[in-house]
């Protein structure tokens with residue numbers, strides 16, 4: 001059964017966020033660290049897509065992030081890029097110990113631009129900062145790329161938890177700010193947003209918008 | 221405890237922690253209370269013995285009678301395979317039914333050539349995934365140990381053998397599963413038999429650029445769900461659940477990615493003999509078995525449930541009979557035609573997907 005508070009009082013937000021980047025940079029572990037406070041040194045490679053939700057409170061409102069984790073290998077983009085659509089936030093992750101993963105960031109940004117036009121908040125994440133002694137990408141390089149592309153920037157470690165919650169929450173906060181700054185009362189914007197919002201709870205009211213679907217895979 | 225497991229002194233030096241393994245060699249998550257005492261009953265043991273004897277007779281020494289038998293009594297073979305191939309004969313039978321044995325015999329020395337002399341553009345990708353393939357199995361755990369080395373060799377050899385496919389994540393689970401039952405070279409040829417379609421439709425489309433066959437199968441599966449479980453199909457549509465959210469790995473790894481190993485093996489027995497149809501059947505059967513629970517769940521919980529089926533749903537002795545009872549042939553043929561009409565004959569998708577890579 002869906003939870004009961006359906007009236008306007010307890011306004012609910014649901015943001016779709018994607019986490020992308022080359023294979024083995026630590027996307028799945030960042031997500032499991034954030035959503036369940038777990039790290040798994042022997043996690044399996046992600047095949048296809050995975051998904052987690054996590055909530056936080058902003059201004060007394062419940063803000064829920066629906067986070068999609070995708071396979072990193074280039075070949076999988078054929079099936080994963082469909083998931084970029086409707087995303088309002090993105091974490092683009094590289095591994096600070098592997099330069100090639102940093103060099104791929106540009107391509108990931110292109111992918112994102114091609115498949116999604118609604119992204120409101122993006123963060124560049126240099127993961128595995130616990131491995132300082134084999135670092136291959138400097139903090140400065142990370143930061144200046146982020147600045148050039150207009151992204152937030154943070155170095156994280158899914159292993160020792162450094163900045164993981166911070167990174168996700170900053171993205172969520174930024175989306176929230178963007179949304180509330182926009183004319184929240186404008187109906188057209190609300191309609192637009194509800195497409196991204198992937199209503200989980202059947203609020204009854206906007207069944208029609210929902211069918212718009214934020215997801216469309218194989219069918220054109 | 222003093223049940224000793226040694227035999228080969230091949231272990232790396234250093235303290236070896238006592239491992240608790242299930243009967244397939246996977247680490248047990250934790251010690252179950254009845255853990256050690258729970259062994260097979262004498263009755264089960266007897267039954268297994270009888271089955272092995274029947275099977276041995278059917279295949280003959282080293283598989284010599286197999287072809288003869290299968291021509292004469294294909295329905296008997298099918299029935300027996302559906303009950304499960306005895307574990308001690310699995311490796312051999314898999315090679316016989318997949319056609320890989322013939323490939324091996326026709327191509328002496330080829331595997332060695334691929335492993336030793338050729339280089340592959342995918343080597344680093346493969347290495348990165350080696351420790352992420354069956355990480356909880358004792359054979360693959362040891363860094364650079366024999367299991368990981370074999371896995372690397374097979375995947376590298378395949379990526380050279382078919383450079384267009386190369387290496388794709390997910391292939392490691394196929395190779396890993398095979399390596400638990402046969403040698404590297406045998407595993408390689410079985411992989412070739414599957415991807416190139418020695419007996420059944422080729423699987424390589426699951427791994428080619430654009431993953432065309434994954435897309436086709438997901439489309440077909442979606443249609444099958446609507447046909448067999450219309451109410452659930454409707455619920456999925458409402459909640460905007462799409463098979464790509466839960467079923468891609470079923471097809472890409474033939475259930476070897478996240479399903480209990482004993483179930484995966486039973487599915488593979490049938491898969492190798494009857495083809496990909498069983499993957500659809502098992503998929504629909506899982507949904508059918510959990511139907512009444514699934515239909516109540518909203519989006520998030522639904523996705524979670526579709527990725528974490530309860531243990532009783534994954535019991536091969538209940539799930540497989542249910543799967544066998546589901547008829548998919550007609551549905552698969554119709555949906556394939558429908559898919560081809562929509563996407564052009566080759567099954568290739570129009571537009572965006574192609575230009576990648």
Ligand SMILES: Nc1nc2c(ncn2[C@@H]2O[C@H](COP(=O)(O)OP(=O)(O)O)[C@@H](O)[C@H]2O)c(=O)[nH]1
Nearest residue numbers: 023024025026027028029040041128157158159
């Ligand atoms: N040292 C270190 N290793 C990490 C960190 N995050 C992930 N890893 C390891 O990197 C490998 C790939 O991680 P995974 O999360 O599966 O990467 P994904 O392919 O991007 O999802 C795994 O072996 C992880 O244990 C980190 O912050 N520090």
Ligand SMILES: [Mg+2]
Nearest residue numbers: 027028045046
């Ligand atoms: Mg992953």
